[in-house]
Ligand code: SF4
């Protein structure tokens with residue numbers, strides 16, 4: 001499961017870097033390497049692009065997993081280059097930005113947009129897998145998430161538009177509820193398709209969400 005990102009345009013990045021001339025670039029060896037938005041090659045490319053728009057790059061690092069414990073060690077190792085920069089340009093997902101803010105007092109500017117949590121279904125094709133709704137239904141839907149796989153996020157069966165197993169919103173895409181039906185049938189658990197899901201408890205997703213482990 002990976003954090004799926006897309007790179008911002010250089011125009012957007014340039015705007016965010018207004019008044020910040022010395023830049024330290026951080027990539028991530030996990031998710032943004034997989035999506036080719038913040039791995040070694042993209043960080044090197046970004047350094048060239050920054051120089052072309054008149055920025056001074058004080059250094060760069062690709063942290064093995066930017067949202068994890070390794071971030072602190074990488075930041076400590078690169079402290080002198082980070083100290084001489086006006087800001088960090090982050091080519092990790094937003095989770096990496098949050099993590100870096102635990103250790104760095106300077107502005108951290110994201111160079112990528114974090115889109116969703118997904119899986120690589122076929123090489124280079126990423127599909128959203130979970131919207132972290134807090135009330136998981138996968139046990140009753142044979143592992144197909146109706147929140148992310150159905151265009152309308154329906155949890156009590158298909159809409160009236162499903163046609164020959166395809167979705168009415170995107171005819172190229174399988175209807176989530178056809179997938180659920182077929183898998184439940186294979187598992188001999190079709191009775192679950194009739195199970196009524198009550199209205200969702202939106203209190204569970206009130207922001208900011210947090211949890212304490214005792
Ligand atoms: S139902 Fe879907 S969105 Fe909700 S927790 Fe399960 S996989 Fe995630």
Ligand code: SF4
Nearest residue numbers: 150159167168175176
């Ligand atoms: S056709 Fe299927 S996937 Fe598309 S919106 Fe209707 S129920 Fe959801």
